[in-house]
Amino acid sequence: xxxxxxxxxxxxxxxxxxxxGEPGTPDRVGVPQRPRSLAGDAWRDLRHKPVFWIxxxxxxxxxxxxxxxxxxxxxxxxxxxxSRQHAAASGGAVFGYDFQGCDTxxxxxxxxRASLLVGALSALLTGAVALVVGMxxxxxxxxxxxxxxxxxxxxxxxxxxxxxxxxxxxxxxxSDTVRLFAVIFVLAVLGWxxxxxxxxxxxxxxxxxxxxxxxxxxxxxxxxxxWRHILPNALAPAIVVLTIALGSFIAAEATLSFLGIGLKAxxxxxxxxxxxxxxxxxxxxxPLVVPSAFLALTVLAFxxxxxxxxxxxxxxxR
Amino acid sequence: xxxxxxRRLLQMVxxxxxxxxxxxxxxxxxxxxxxxxxxxxxxxxxxxxAYLTEKFHLDRTGVGGFFYRYFDYLRNLLxxxxxxxxxxxxxGDILAAAWPVTVKLAVIAMAVTILFGVTAGVLAGIRRASxxxxxxxxxxxxxxxxxxxVLAPLAQYLLGVRWPLFPPTAGADPDLYALLLPGIVLGSxxxxxxxxxxxxxxxxxxxxxxxxxxxxxxxxRRRIIGVxxxxxxxxxxxxxxxxxxxxxxxxxxxxxxxxxIPGVGFNLFRGIRTEDGPLVVGIVSVLVVVYxxxxxxxxxxxxxxxxxxxxx
Numbered sequence: 249x250x251x252x253x254x255x256x257x258x259x260x261x262x263x264x265x266x267x268x269g270e271p272g273t274p275d276r277v278g279v280p281q282r283p284r285s286l287a288g289d290a291w292r293d294l295r296h297k298p299v300f301w302i303x304x305x306x307x308x309x310x311x312x313x314x315x316x317x318x319x320x321x322x323x324x325x326x327x328x329x330x331s332r333q334h335a336a337a338s339g340g341a342v343f344g345y346d347f348q349g350c351d352t353x354x355x356x357x358x359x360x361r362a363s364l365l366v367g368a369l370s371a372l373l374t375g376a377v378a379l380v381v382g383m384x385x386x387x388x389x390x391x392x393x394x395x396x397x398x399x400x401x402x403x404x405x406x407x408x409x410x411x412x413x414x415x416x417x418x419x420x421x422x423s424d425t426v427r428l429f430a431v432i433f434v435l436a437v438l439g440w441x442x443x444x445x446x447x448x449x450x451x452x453x454x455x456x457x458x459x460x461x462x463x464x465x466x467x468x469x470x471x472x473x474x475w476r477h478i479l480p481n482a483l484a485p486a487i488v489v490l491t492i493a494l495g496s497f498i499a500a501e502a503t504l505s506f507l508g509i510g511l512k513a514x515x516x517x518x519x520x521x522x523x524x525x526x527x528x529x530x531x532x533x534x535p536l537v538v539p540s541a542f543l544a545l546t547v548l549a550f551x552x553x554x555x556x557x558x559x560x561x562x563x564x565x566r
Numbered sequence: 567x568x569x570x571x572x573r574r575l576l577q578m579v580x581x582x583x584x585x586x587x588x589x590x591x592x593x594x595x596x597x598x599x600x601x602x603x604x605x606x607x608x609x610x611x612x613x614x615x616a617y618l619t620e621k622f623h624l625d626r627t628g629v630g631g632f633f634y635r636y637f638d639y640l641r642n643l644l645x646x647x648x649x650x651x652x653x654x655x656x657x658g659d660i661l662a663a664a665w666p667v668t669v670k671l672a673v674i675a676m677a678v679t680i681l682f683g684v685t686a687g688v689l690a691g692i693r694r695a696s697x698x699x700x701x702x703x704x705x706x707x708x709x710x711x712x713x714x715x716v717l718a719p720l721a722q723y724l725l726g727v728r729w730p731l732f733p734p735t736a737g738a739d740p741d742l743y744a745l746l747l748p749g750i751v752l753g754s755x756x757x758x759x760x761x762x763x764x765x766x767x768x769x770x771x772x773x774x775x776x777x778x779x780x781x782x783x784x785x786x787r788r789r790i791i792g793v794x795x796x797x798x799x800x801x802x803x804x805x806x807x808x809x810x811x812x813x814x815x816x817x818x819x820x821x822x823x824x825x826x827i828p829g830v831g832f833n834l835f836r837g838i839r840t841e842d843g844p845l846v847v848g849i850v851s852v853l854v855v856v857y858x859x860x861x862x863x864x865x866x867x868x869x870x871x872x873x874x875x876x877x878x
Contacts, residue, residue: 402577406581414846417838502715507823507838508839522716522719523715525719533723544711552707
């Protein structure tokens, strides 16, 4: 069984050499001639794109900021003194102080954690739900597909911001962690549909392929076919959609926090900072501009990254 | 066609019940003692309690009672009775005063989108891979990547406070000039999407067979693009604009909040800030219906505009 699969995989790749349009599994079988897989082609394409590198550097920077904020600033973001309200830059505070006398730069740096945590966890949760629903709907078809597709249609018809407002108004806890997970959960519940549609359509394409029929003839069960043969095909488009979704989840978190129903102080979030800076923009604009720039650059980085990866994986654009 | 409209209507009814049920279940059901919540800290006499219990059908318990009250809420919603906000104003009145402002804002945003987005999209699509095309792609990516909560306050600061070209806030009964900057901010997002959509659509249609035929017939370029290509490429754009109009009506929460425009979104913004539960639920319920109807109209419009699309 496994012998045959290796042979089949090698043959499959050999047949595909030169043809770069076929959706295929990333090449992990150590064939000496190094056949060109889709992932390999995409990587070759990506390597020469400045947009890809710029966005990747930004994403890594923000991730590092979220993981170890003390690397970027020595100041404590919660060390606020009213006596230095809107004071000019001094010491480690490169952007000066905000209305409450907190270090603007330090607060922006520490805000990365909440944003990235919400973005990444919602994207992961979304991905898990989308993969399961999309795979089941696409693979089993018929009434299962009909029911699941209608569910997707209905959830897709719910406006995200309005629904999030209603759902989050219900959360009246004062615990920061619970609030964080409530935001993640709400975003995932409302945001899984696009990815599920993408997975479903790639599963439908993949299940008609010859190698799936071959695997079935050899007696592979539904679970094995889905896991080994169909999932790898659905993964690449799903990852692209989720990278872009990660950016929009970060924006959504900031928007909800800005409105005052997402994360709440003492949690440091860019949305809260922007709202606070907005109120006092006439006295000093830096507390508004700095977190705004951090948020915009982070969201942009993820969207550009997803865009670049999609261009690389889409053979039609090559 | 008829079957399609019917199916789409059924789907909308399902979505309507689904969303209103969620809104209702989350906001009203499951709270400890609604009568005490209504009275606040004051004591409730047995007579008042009996009256309110009967008025709101609170004596029915269990799942049956829940649905009984849910249909009560639905009937009120459909009859336009949205109840009162915590400050005692009728939510229907608040909305009636707010709608014209929101519609005005949405129309400005839509005009900006069509004027700049669609025009630039057509130009970029015709001159694909030119400097203009690449510049618009980068610009639209920037606009798409920058959230409204960044764009709106920054525009307000730069163009309203730092270089006072526009009034920074609108205030009660705003004129067209005061709504211009918020309209541009609100429209910028749909502008970017509309531009990209138009560009792709025009570029695709320029390669179509009928364009080659028209060219070989000897038609002038202006006629080919103005009549043949535009007609075919604007179908998806029009449907997108329809969806956006629905979105703009409901999605102006941030923009209206930041620029202090007394529209629907602003009232929702204020309702959230002041923890006014009934106001939030009332507005959200109405907006959900507006959103669903807009989507339905657009879907039907799509089928009417493009006969190539066949819905079984």
